[in-house]
Amino acid sequence: MNKTPLTVAGAEKLREELHRLKTVERPNVIAAIAEARSHGDLSENAEYDAAKERQGFIEGRIMEVEGKLANAQIIDPKLLDADGRCVFAATVELEDLESGQVVTYQIVGEDEADIAEVQAPGGVREYEILDVRYE
Structure with missing residues (x-):
């Protein structure tokens, strides 16, 4: 895979986003899924569907940011x-x-x-x- 150039500040912003996604967003969506499950029938549970969709977005973004950082060429x-x-x-x-x-x-x-x-x-x-x- 080709290296992607990033400035030092740009790489730091991506690291901060990754940290926030893993430590804040992911636990919040897991809690939302658990809360929605406690409401019973999942087949017609809009909160559950929304939380699962949000979880998919968060996990996708985590993978994307990790990939960008792994392939980054940091330029100072x-x-x-x-x-x-x-x-x-x-x-x-x-x-x-x-x-x-x-x-x-x-x-x-x-x-x-x-x-x-x-x-x-x-x-x-x-x-x-x-x-x-x-x-």
Whole structure:
């Protein structure tokens, strides 16, 4: 399996999510299933069905996160020597040449991305790279 690049912060967020899923979410759903079972007939028990569905989601997510962490290539941007190039984990500061607005982005993978779709009615926007940092 191919390695998936993650920043140190991204890997930590996945570890925190995995811990929460195993120590909070999983026990809660097990308790909900037990509670629903105590209500009797399971064939028409909506609480039971909902809890079992939630359990399936939680177990699936646990497996997914464990797989991502097992195949992760953790990249610490502080250790990069990219000589000013925009590479994975670099922080890039851009200036919109039309408006002068400055924005900062970190180059990350799909698991860390906070994707927002921006539609510019004026068409293509031009940016100037002001700075590239490896923080």
